[in-house]
Amino acid sequence: MELSRVTLLLFLTSPLGLAVAENVDSNIVCDPPFRDIGRHCLVIDTSIIGTWDSVRQFCRNLGGELVNMHDANILHDIFSFIKENPILDSESYWIGAYDILDEGKWVWSYNNTHVRMNTPLWGVQSGHQEPTGGVYENCAMLNKDYHYYVFDDNCDQPNAVICASTKKMAEAQPEEEEKDNTPRRECPSPFIMIGNVCLLVDALKENPWSEQQMICSALGGHMARIEDANDLGDLYDYLIANDVRMDLWMGGSDLRMEDDWVWENNAKVPMGTPFWGQETRGMQEPAGGLYENCLSLSSVDFFYFHDDECQRMKGVVCQYDI
Numbered sequence: 001m002e003l004s005r006v007t008l009l010l011f012l013t014s015p016l017g018l019a020v021a022e023n024v025d026s027n028i029v030c031d032p033p034f035r036d037i038g039r040h041c042l043v044i045d046t047s048i049i050g051t052w053d054s055v056r057q058f059c060r061n062l063g064g065e066l067v068n069m070h071d072a073n074i075l076h077d078i079f080s081f082i083k084e085n086p087i088l089d090s091e092s093y094w095i096g097a098y099d100i101l102d103e104g105k106w107v108w109s110y111n112n113t114h115v116r117m118n119t120p121l122w123g124v125q126s127g128h129q130e131p132t133g134g135v136y137e138n139c140a141m142l143n144k145d146y147h148y149y150v151f152d153d154n155c156d157q158p159n160a161v162i163c164a165s166t167k168k169m170a171e172a173q174p175e176e177e178e179k180d181n182t183p184r185r186e187c188p189s190p191f192i193m194i195g196n197v198c199l200l201v202d203a204l205k206e207n208p209w210s211e212q213q214m215i216c217s218a219l220g221g222h223m224a225r226i227e228d229a230n231d232l233g234d235l236y237d238y239l240i241a242n243d244v245r246m247d248l249w250m251g252g253s254d255l256r257m258e259d260d261w262v263w264e265n266n267a268k269v270p271m272g273t274p275f276w277g278q279e280t281r282g283m284q285e286p287a288g289g290l291y292e293n294c295l296s297l298s299s300v301d302f303f304y305f306h307d308d309e310c311q312r313m314k315g316v317v318c319q320y321d322i
């Protein structure tokens with residue numbers, strides 16, 4: 001197979017392939033054929049279709065590895081890039097997670113670390129959250145039919161590939177440590193730290209969206225603004241651990257302008273995967289058009305974002321800025 005030749009062709013014909021980094025802060029330099037996608041050096045390739053093992057070897061030959069998602073936000077970067085490049089919006093892609101060694105224990109292929117389960121990475125099919133294939137499906141892919149959420153699949157199935165530069169993965173570690181030095185104000189009671197965010201989940205008093213907005217503000221906070229996928233995962237884990245079974249309002253809405261989803265401070269709500277869920281016909285949320293203008297975490301859809309009618313009675317997640 002002449003794998004590398006096809007890859008190079010793809011990159012020479014892509015408009016962004018030769019772009020030079022103008023702003024040092026927002027771009028990184030990647031060794032071709034890897035390119036900067038959301039500050040990660042990736043190859044997203046639909047011309048290479050193969051089994052999980054064969055495309056993993058393809059990545060290794062490029063000096064990479066099937067993409068790992070220790071940071072769940074990389075899925076948002078990949079999803080956005082695929083949607084901006086319709087030519088890529090046609091295949092499912094193998095990624096570097098598998099449970100071949102120990103059934104049910106999903107690990108990342110780069111350093112065998114634990115894969116976060118459930119929301120925000122894993123997709124939902126017929127009311128069940130992946131992985132659902134048991135011993136028959138031991139490799140992970142981004143499923144084109146389910147908005148590129150993570151699914152388990154039979155490792156011998158043919159899928160396209162997303163590789164990440166191993167060099168960049170090794171460099172990624174020091175950055176994390178710097179972040180933790182920033183001094184923080186305390187998270188005041190009744191708020192509590194859930195992951196990195198100071199939140200209050202009220203699943204006792206159900207109210208319409210605007211009333212919940214006033215309640216959060218009376219507590220010195222605002223309705224929750226979750227724009228980091230890892231924070232959504234931490235919130236999901238908290239809700240499950242505390243047996244919360246109701247929908248919860250968050251601070252997003254498109255009340256001011258249809259389809260323009262913003263938080264209360266007018267910052268954009270991240271759209272698509274891995275934040276928004278799926279409605280019953282299979283469309284990605286938000287799907288309620290003019291009738292559903294407020295953002296809720298949907299309990300039946302594993303607390304992914306859904307739009308809903310603002311008058312509906314729901315609990316709330318409030319946030320206190322620290």
Ligand SMILES: *[C@@H]1O[C@H](CO)[C@@H](O)[C@H](O)[C@H]1NC(C)=O
Pocket residue numbers: 070110111113169170172173
């Ligand atoms: C595994 O690799 C990821 C990505 O480089 C890194 O963030 C993480 O700290 C590594 N974990 C261990 C235990 O080496």
